[in-house]
Amino acid sequence: MAGQIVVGVDGSAPASAAVEWAADDASRRGCSLRLVHVCEEWSPSLGEAQWPLSLDEAQAKHCAEALEAAADRARELAPGLEVTTDLRKGNVVERLIAESATADSTVLGSRGLGGFAGMVLGSVGMAVAGHAAGPVVVVRGPAEAQHGRIVVGYDGSQGARVAMDYAIEQARARQARVDVVYAWQAPMSAPYATAFSSFLESAFEQQKETAREAVAPWREKNPDIEFTDEEVCEHPVPALMTASASADLVVVGSRGMGGFASAVLGSVSHGVLHHVTCPIAVVRPRGARADAR
Template identity: 35%
Template sequence: MHGFTDTTVVAGIDGSSSAVQAAVWAGAEARRRGRPLRLVQVYALPQVKAPVAFGTHEQVRAGLAERAEGWLADARDAVLAAHPGLEISTAAREWSPVTALIQESQHADLVVLGSRGLGGFTGLLVGSTAVSVVAHAHCPIVVVRGRTAHDPPPDDGPVLVGADGSPDSDAALAFACEEARLRGTGLVAVHTWSDVLADGMLRAHPMEEDPAAIEGAERDKLAQQVSGWQAKYPDLAIEFEVTRGRPVRTLLERGERAQLIVVGCRGRGGFTGMLLGSTSQALIAHSPCPVAVVRPQRTGRAR
């Protein structure tokens, strides 16, 4: 048993300062949601041909477990210093970080990670590992970033959400509306368009079409998608941002004045491939604020 409690906020801990910042951010999120916080450190025995050089497997395992408990204690202290009285549990787990986080997500409202890794989470946000976590997680994933490598994540500005009419961006809108409500701030729904259509084809006569007319039509589509959420959150101030260009560049630019960027796991049109390949790497690696990646609700979650 690993002490799972349903509807927790989970933070991955790896001994880095980035992970501690992410844990403190996760603590604030847990408090806003009225949820407990679970700090998780995942370690694995090194794959070496001559383990005797490092001691026996049991000695190595004991050393890694002791280090994990120390990292967890440090992170817990930092969270409690910022959020006194918050309910916090900790877990040191020997397993694959990706597999463990996916399992953790079955019982979580949210999984929160730092933007720079160390120890068990080294490289977590690079290449196929990040894609694996995002693709298979059962809840939203947040990567916590600041405006510079050493800055804490911002706590002012609106919530920014990428919207393109897809089911994934509907899930992102739902998450973003609730986040904006919990934070007492506004929401900016961002939609980009270009001469490339949703199926990857160029518009039939791009030079003959009026950009203002295209933008107006795209704005109408965005308003239609957001209208249901505006009705559900009548007190939430929602702004529309419709622009011609690349979605990642637009989100990064607008993110300079935001406290959270929310995107769907996959999109269509302007947001196709948002979390695959170089596009997702740019967003995660360069965002000036935390980034939430949201998938449509799955059935069969552990609840």
């Protein structure tokens, strides 16, 4: 579905990588690109003033230059791509969540200028991934190689179904295959229960068959896409970390079967955001996407 891809820009290296990824994605999928730089106002910690002070000219100039440099880079990478820019004041998380309501997807660097150097994912990325209305793609750095693989975590939940839709869309645009990862965690076994291992083996075989049956309709409806599936007996996060080693993109739903209804991000999407190093798409059901299957 062609639309507008929104990218959060702040002049950091991860944000620059996000611009590059988004320009490529927009070009492949026939979308336009909207680059948004939010300059946050600040308040004094002491004194009687209670309202945020206006941005000074130096800060405004820096923000405008960072935004223009990002736009130049996007146009350089994808000549002919429609690129628009927007420089705003306010709260960056609130602005990007608002932008996501009408965006095809929202793309962010893993960590902006305000983050600690040791952090894998910044607070902005986590907050936007947890609350945005549609797909959020988090990019760590420039792509080093193309593998022709889109990895998607699948557990049959509504979130996983819209994640599969997005993975197929990406695979079709990239002429890549979709690798479906289904991870099943075995219940804890008692040390004395040797016979329990036989039961677990049988249960896992049943889970594998169920997973393959669940993927079958996707194969039938998308004959132009090559699918592979992998069923593993381990926690989904390490399973997806292993699969991501040679993936162009890892796609997960915002919450799977095991999440609490009130959680904005499930443990799997949260873990993947912190540990997978290739670009990650967290997809939340909304509108037509939520009702797709």
